[in-house]
Amino acid sequence: MFASLAGVLFDGFAYGMLLFLLSVGLSVTLGMMNFVNLAHCSFAMVGAYAAFSLAARHGWPFLATLPMAFIAAALISLVLERTLYRRLYRATDLDQCLFTIGIVFISIAVYAWFYTTEQQSVQVPDWLKGSQHVGGITLANYRIFLIVVGLAITGALIYFLERTRFGAQVRAAVDNQRMARGLGIDVDRAFMFTFALGGGLAGLGGALSIQMVGLDPTFALAYLVYVLIVVAVGGLGSIGGSFAAAVVLGISDMAGKYYFPWLGAFLIYLVMVALLMWRPAGLFGKR
Amino acid sequence: MLRTSFAVAVAFASFSAYAQQTVKIGMPLTLSGQFADAANQMLNGAKTYMKMHGDTVAGKKIELITKDVGGPAPDVAKRLSQELVVRDNVDILAGYVLTPNAMAAGDVSAEAKKFMVVMNAATSVVITKSPYMIRTSVTLPQVMETFGTWAATKGGIKQSYTMVTDYGPGHDSETAFQSAFKAAGGTIVGSVRFPVANPDFSAFVQRAKDMAPQSIFIFIPGGAQPAALGKAFAERGIDLNKTRILGSGETTAEAALKGMGDNALGIITAWHYDYTSKNPLNQKFVKEYQGVSNGRNPDFFSIGGYDGMHAIYEALKKTNGNTDAQALVDAAKGLKWESPRGPMMIDPETRDVVQNVYIRKVEKVGGELMNVPFDTIPMVKDPAGERRKQQK
Numbered sequence: 001m002f003a004s005l006a007g008v009l010f011d012g013f014a015y016g017m018l019l020f021l022l023s024v025g026l027s028v029t030l031g032m033m034n035f036v037n038l039a040h041c042s043f044a045m046v047g048a049y050a051a052f053s054l055a056a057r058h059g060w061p062f063l064a065t066l067p068m069a070f071i072a073a074a075l076i077s078l079v080l081e082r083t084l085y086r087r088l089y090r091a092t093d094l095d096q097c098l099f100t101i102g103i104v105f106i107s108i109a110v111y112a113w114f115y116t117t118e119q120q121s122v123q124v125p126d127w128l129k130g131s132q133h134v135g136g137i138t139l140a141n142y143r144i145f146l147i148v149v150g151l152a153i154t155g156a157l158i159y160f161l162e163r164t165r166f167g168a169q170v171r172a173a174v175d176n177q178r179m180a181r182g183l184g185i186d187v188d189r190a191f192m193f194t195f196a197l198g199g200g201l202a203g204l205g206g207a208l209s210i211q212m213v214g215l216d217p218t219f220a221l222a223y224l225v226y227v228l229i230v231v232a233v234g235g236l237g238s239i240g241g242s243f244a245a246a247v248v249l250g251i252s253d254m255a256g257k258y259y260f261p262w263l264g265a266f267l268i269y270l271v272m273v274a275l276l277m278w279r280p281a282g283l284f285g286k287r
Numbered sequence: 288m289l290r291t292s293f294a295v296a297v298a299f300a301s302f303s304a305y306a307q308q309t310v311k312i313g314m315p316l317t318l319s320g321q322f323a324d325a326a327n328q329m330l331n332g333a334k335t336y337m338k339m340h341g342d343t344v345a346g347k348k349i350e351l352i353t354k355d356v357g358g359p360a361p362d363v364a365k366r367l368s369q370e371l372v373v374r375d376n377v378d379i380l381a382g383y384v385l386t387p388n389a390m391a392a393g394d395v396s397a398e399a400k401k402f403m404v405v406m407n408a409a410t411s412v413v414i415t416k417s418p419y420m421i422r423t424s425v426t427l428p429q430v431m432e433t434f435g436t437w438a439a440t441k442g443g444i445k446q447s448y449t450m451v452t453d454y455g456p457g458h459d460s461e462t463a464f465q466s467a468f469k470a471a472g473g474t475i476v477g478s479v480r481f482p483v484a485n486p487d488f489s490a491f492v493q494r495a496k497d498m499a500p501q502s503i504f505i506f507i508p509g510g511a512q513p514a515a516l517g518k519a520f521a522e523r524g525i526d527l528n529k530t531r532i533l534g535s536g537e538t539t540a541e542a543a544l545k546g547m548g549d550n551a552l553g554i555i556t557a558w559h560y561d562y563t564s565k566n567p568l569n570q571k572f573v574k575e576y577q578g579v580s581n582g583r584n585p586d587f588f589s590i591g592g593y594d595g596m597h598a599i600y601e602a603l604k605k606t607n608g609n610t611d612a613q614a615l616v617d618a619a620k621g622l623k624w625e626s627p628r629g630p631m632m633i634d635p636e637t638r639d640v641v642q643n644v645y646i647r648k649v650e651k652v653g654g655e656l657m658n659v660p661f662d663t664i665p666m667v668k669d670p671a672g673e674r675r676k677q678q679k
Binding site for chain 1 (some may be wrong): 320489515522542
């Protein structure tokens with residue numbers, strides 16, 4: 001009884017970390033810049049395919065492809081931000097949705113063209129395969145790795161936003177854009193870097209998720225719903241909120257499948273509805 | 288101008304079967320979306336057949352016209368099939384990856400009297416939707432009931448836990464496997480259905496492991512899921528020598544095996560085709576196919592497309608190019624041929640596919656993971672079709 005509960009908590013936590021990595025970037029751009037970027041998972045796909053190309057076609061070790069996945073996705077999002085996204089910062093939500101969902105379909109078609117619609121996979125090093133057995137609980141190595149990476153990224157992000165000068169500028173730009181401009185903060189630059197950071201984190205999440213969920217061009221749409229749920233439940237713009245929401249949803253999804261399999265994947269939506277009825281602005285939402 | 292050409296078209300359409308020198312085959316396929324890969328493989332299978340056997344048969348040129356259905360969308364499949372018949376004047380409807388799409392298009396075939404070749408859609412009942420329809424792929428009961436019986440008898444397995452995806456084909460496979468397994472003396476110790484969109488299987492697998500069954504039967508659609516499920520089995524530390532994993536061919540398809548790696552060793556599957564088959568006809572087919580598909584290997588969608596074209600060619604030869612639906616379907620009934628998958632036949636009564644079911648095990652051959660067949664159940668008819676026949 002205890003072992004299965006601990007196992008469910010562990011698996012759910014690891015799954016939550018994956019959701020967190022995929023969605024934290026969206027929470028930042030949506031919450032801080034008020035931009036509805038439905039193409040967020042396309043950036044995750046950019047990172048995932050970058051990691052796949054390097055690992056499977058150029059023989060790079062899996063770990064070395066992870067930073068490259070971050071960089072590739074960050075660069076693409078930087079280019080798109082400069083050329084396309086910034087024109088729509090003041091557009092209505094509907095325009096932003098239509099524009100970004102268009103990007104999703106374009107990205108699916110582009111990747112299907114270059115990489116075919118085939119299912120792709122990467123080989124992880126041997127020490128990431130298999131599992132550890134601790135007191136009757138099975139801890140999969142890759143899940144431990146996901147948790148470590150997830151926690152490290154959370155720590156780094158919180159430090160960056162709360163403790164550095166640039167982080168303070170970003171927070172100021174978000175809280176009151178006019179005042180921040182008045183104080184001489186370069187709001188455009190702050191937003192540009194925030195956007196690239198969000199895209200890069202999505203890319204990293206995408207690369208890390210290949211081993212768990214595989215990769216094909218529909219990736220950009222397949223996980224969008226989960227990412228939006230995490231952001232909505234966590235509260236816009238809150239890193240702590242996204243973290244909490246991802247963990248709660250990961251664990252409840254896992255527990256639901258284990259204890260009430262007949263409810264299937266529906267439980268995650270039930271939890272979302274319940275949490276949003278309790279706190280309509282999300283767990284840590286301000287507005 | 289438009290009106291004249293319309294009038295001419297109408298005039299021609301009435302005796303088009305004899306007047307025109309091309310035979311148009313309309314294929315509404317899921318060329319985009321989640322099932323794009325399946326549709327592309329099927330289309331490449333059909334193209335490979337045309338490359339190997341020429342694009343002219345019985346003095347007529349064969350022309351493929353494709354339309355994109357975009358996914359499981361019966362209304363769209365029906366509309367596009369209608370458009371193909373009415374606007375493009377196709378003589379034959381073919382393709383159909385998904386059951387709901389084939390079901391909807393069956394009405395068009397029946398009403399417009401068009402010969403229809405189902406190249407995948409594997410739910411048994413599809414074939415009853417039109418008297419002009421044949422199927423060249425596989426039916427789920429054909430493989431799964433056979434597998435259930437085999438597992439409980441020759442396989443020596445007494446207990447099974449079933450895990451299937453919660454959608455039509457999953458339910459059909461669950462019922463087919465369970466009923467045949469129980470009828471042959473096995474017991475089902477439990478079952479679970481997973482949601483269609485399911486990125487993480489570990490909780491389901493843990494639950495199965497806690498039951499400690501002698502075998503686990505799985506049915507999941509191809510794509511990302513087999514690899515994810517295989518990894519979950521390995522992570523949970525399920526010993527494949529103690530707990531047998533039984534599945535359909537999709538579970539251990541080429542991409543799935545790559546994703547699972549050595550975790551897949553020992554999985555037993557029942558299926559009708561694998562690209563690694565040593566049959567010389569298959570080796571030739573695989574080589575030609577790679578030329579058409581940019582190096583990809585064929586899968587069961589490809590072979591459905593390939594054999595579908597074969598049935599169309601042979602039927603046209605018999606009717607001497609006449610595309611009348613009744614003539615074509617009569618010509619196709621009882622057709623027998625050697626396919627890259629092995630011997631196959633179109634059942635003269637049910638118009639459904641009759642073929643060998645191979646029992647395979649994942650083994651390492653020359654450093655690569657392969658489905659190695661070790662038992663064959665010859666010329667299996669669709670058991671659900673046989674039951675329908677008795678009820679009449």
